[in-house]
Amino acid sequence: MKLRTLDELTSLKGKRVLLRADFNVPVTRGKVSADEDWRIRKVVPTIERLRKAGARVVVATHLGRPEGKKVASFKTDPLAKRLSELLHAPVVKIADCVGEAAEDATRALGNGHVAMLENLRFKKGEEANDPAFSEALSRLGDVFVNEAFGTCHRAAASIVGVTRHLPSYAGPLLVSEVEALSRVMDAPESPYVVVMGGSKVSDKIGIISQMLSAADRVLLGGALIAPFFKAQSHCIGLTPCTDEDLEAARELMKHPYYKKLILPHDVVIADSKDPRTAQVVDLQEEPFDLCRDHESILDIGPKTITAYAGYIRTAKTIVWNGPLGLFEVPKFSHGTLAIGRLIAARSKGKTFGVAGGGETAVALTRTGLADCIDHLSTGGGAMLEFLEGAMLPGLQPLRIDE
Ligand code: 3PG
Numbered sequence: 001m002k003l004r005t006l007d008e009l010t011s012l013k014g015k016r017v018l019l020r021a022d023f024n025v026p027v028t029r030g031k032v033s034a035d036e037d038w039r040i041r042k043v044v045p046t047i048e049r050l051r052k053a054g055a056r057v058v059v060a061t062h063l064g065r066p067e068g069k070k071v072a073s074f075k076t077d078p079l080a081k082r083l084s085e086l087l088h089a090p091v092v093k094i095a096d097c098v099g100e101a102a103e104d105a106t107r108a109l110g111n112g113h114v115a116m117l118e119n120l121r122f123k124k125g126e127e128a129n130d131p132a133f134s135e136a137l138s139r140l141g142d143v144f145v146n147e148a149f150g151t152c153h154r155a156a157a158s159i160v161g162v163t164r165h166l167p168s169y170a171g172p173l174l175v176s177e178v179e180a181l182s183r184v185m186d187a188p189e190s191p192y193v194v195v196m197g198g199s200k201v202s203d204k205i206g207i208i209s210q211m212l213s214a215a216d217r218v219l220l221g222g223a224l225i226a227p228f229f230k231a232q233s234h235c236i237g238l239t240p241c242t243d244e245d246l247e248a249a250r251e252l253m254k255h256p257y258y259k260k261l262i263l264p265h266d267v268v269i270a271d272s273k274d275p276r277t278a279q280v281v282d283l284q285e286e287p288f289d290l291c292r293d294h295e296s297i298l299d300i301g302p303k304t305i306t307a308y309a310g311y312i313r314t315a316k317t318i319v320w321n322g323p324l325g326l327f328e329v330p331k332f333s334h335g336t337l338a339i340g341r342l343i344a345a346r347s348k349g350k351t352f353g354v355a356g357g358g359e360t361a362v363a364l365t366r367t368g369l370a371d372c373i374d375h376l377s378t379g380g381g382a383m384l385e386f387l388e389g390a391m392l393p394g395l396q397p398l399r400i401d402e
Contacts, residue, residue, distance in 0.1 A: 001178055002400045003170035006049075006145060013054035016106050018141025018166065019047070020158050022150035022378060023061040023079045025358070032082040035365045039358075039378050040079065043147050044086050046171045047114060050145075051089075056109040058140050059083070059116045060097065060158055062151065068124030080116040091116050097123060098136035106140045126157050134161025147171035149178075152394030153382040163397035170398045173378065178395065180375035181386050184354055189316035190216055195308070195339060197222030198322025198359060199240065205248035207384045211319075212257040219262045219308050221300045221324025221335060228253070228263055229290060229297075234283075237269070237291030262311070266301030268325065268332060273298060275331035299325030300335035312342045320355040321384060327363050336363045344369035356383035 021043045026036045043059075050057050064074040077093055084091040092115040096102045102117065109115055117140070120126040125133025134157040138144070144166040146152070151159055152174075162168070170178075192215040196204060204224060211218045220228070226239040227249035252258060265284060269291050271277040280301045281290055291297060300308070312318060320343050327336035340355075340363050347353030355364055356377030364370040377383040386392060 001182060001395065003175055003178060003395065003398045004168070004400055005175055006169050006171060008169065009143065011053075012050060012143070014111055015055050015142045016058055016109070016140065017050050017055045017143050017145055018058050018060060018137070018162070019043075019050070019145045019171070020148045020151070020162075021059055021061045022148035023059075023076070023083075024063055024150065025079070027063070027073070027078045030078050032078050036362055037082050037086070038361045038365060038370070038376070039150065040082055041086060042173055042378055043171075044083075046145075046147050046173055047083075047087060049172070051112040051114065054111040056106065056111060057114045058094075058106050058109070059091075059114065060120055060137070060140075061116075061148070062121040062126065062156075062158075063119050064121070066119060066121050068121070068127070070122045074119050074121070076116055076119050083114070083116065087114065089114065094118065098133065098140070103139050120156070120158050127154070129155050129157045129161045131161060133157045135165055138162050138165035141166055144168040145171045146394060146398060147173050148394070149174050149377065150379040150382050152379070152392040153385045153390070155393040159394040160397060168398060170395075174398075176375070177377055177379065180354055181377065181383060183352065184317060184319055185387060185389070188214065189352065191311075191315050192216050192317040193311050193315040193319075194218045195312075195318065195320040195324075195343070196220055196322050197224055197324040197336070198357065199223045202242065202244050202248065203381065204322070204384065205245065205252065207388050208261070209252060209255055210388045212252070212255050212260050215260065215319075217260055217262055217311050219311060221264065221304075221339075222322050223297075224322070225263055225267075226297060234290040235292070236297060237293055237295040239291065239296040262308070264300045264304035265307060266303045267297045268299035268301055268335075269295045270298050270332075271295050273326065273329065275329055278331050298329070298332040302334075305335055305338045308339055309342050312339070312346060315346065315351055318343050318346065318351055318353045319387065320353070321357045321360055321380070323359050323363050327359070327366075333366075337367055340364050340367045341369055344372040347373045356380060
């Protein structure tokens with residue numbers, strides 16, 4: 001897929017560039033922590049490039065899901081502060097994301113200066129892709145650059161509508177996302193191994209089906225495994241699993257390539273997520289007594305790590321999305337960190353490794369090996385939808401017909 005890129009622009013001097021970024025990162029007590037700012041870091045080189053070219057950069061992002069209301073904890077001030085620290089330059093925080101005052105503030109910027117708008121999702125028009133909101137937003141720039149791959153699966157005003165009003169381009173980060181994921185989609189070298197975990201079970205069941213057709217092995221972990229175990233009559237205790245997930249797992253069990261799906265041989269369980277009660281349960285030894293009612297599955301076990309390592313070691317293409325356990329708690333982080341290290345170590349060599357999703361990126365950052373992976377996608381849902389073969393609404397307006 002070919003996209004219109006920034007390279008087509010000969011002069012940006014004095015132009016206001018409306019830069020749609022995806023700075024949807026965790027904010028804790030009004031701060032973005034250093035191991036969770038990866039989505040901001042990834043856009044820094046683009047902003048530097050625009051500044052160097054003399055552009056006036058107006059950064060627009062959403063944060064959280066405030067559903068059209070102004071919510072104090074979702075204000076973009078902590079993002080502007082973190083961006084300013086990373087750029088070693090001031091970032092002007094604009095109090096609104098549209099309107100006359102915001103427009104004046106963008107016009108008052110000097111060449112090479114940077115501003116950040118208030119959360120786009122404080123306005124209902126953003127998610128509704130409202131034409132009036134798109135038009136109002138477009139008044140804040142002379143050129144639009146999309147660097148928000150993580151939001152390209154949303155047909156929002158700042159992703160789709162705005163492109164009807166401004167000359168629109170894909171930023172270098174967006175281009176690198178599309179190139180890396182297209183390589184996996186179009187010509188994955190075999191053995192192709194997919195590792196999937198995380199908690200958005202109902203979101204991922206569809207892509208698992210797709211991956212069972214495209215890949216050689218799909219290794220599962222995290223809360224994704226619970227519906228499969230439940231469908232096999234295991235007691236999964238308090239591990240999250242909705243009726244919808246259970247139904248989807250039953251459907252997948254009828255998939256012609258279901259044999260490619262690998263479930264853990266052993267898991268770590270605990271009572272009320274209390275690390276002091278952690279114990280390994282071997283499914284081959286205790287097939288129907290996986291958990292008691294008050295326990296939950298919190299990590300993959302050591303035998304599973306060894307088995308998954310075997311698949312990863314021989315893979316030529318690896319895609320990873322989602323942690324394999326409750327990795328925020330050290331006792332339940334071993335599976336995720338071990339598999340993350342292995343994937344990173346195999347990448348940039350004979351294996352092409354791609355990882356994506358907010359929690360996956362944080363886990364990789366904690367291994368200290370995030371730079372070793374060939375491509376760390378800033379997309380979670382967007383990456384999965386792309387790999388499912390969907391044309392993302394945000395990419396469509398930037399496409400050049402081939
Ligand atoms: C993400 O974090 O995946 C993107 O920022 C999109 O957020 P959303 O799922 O709230 O639309």
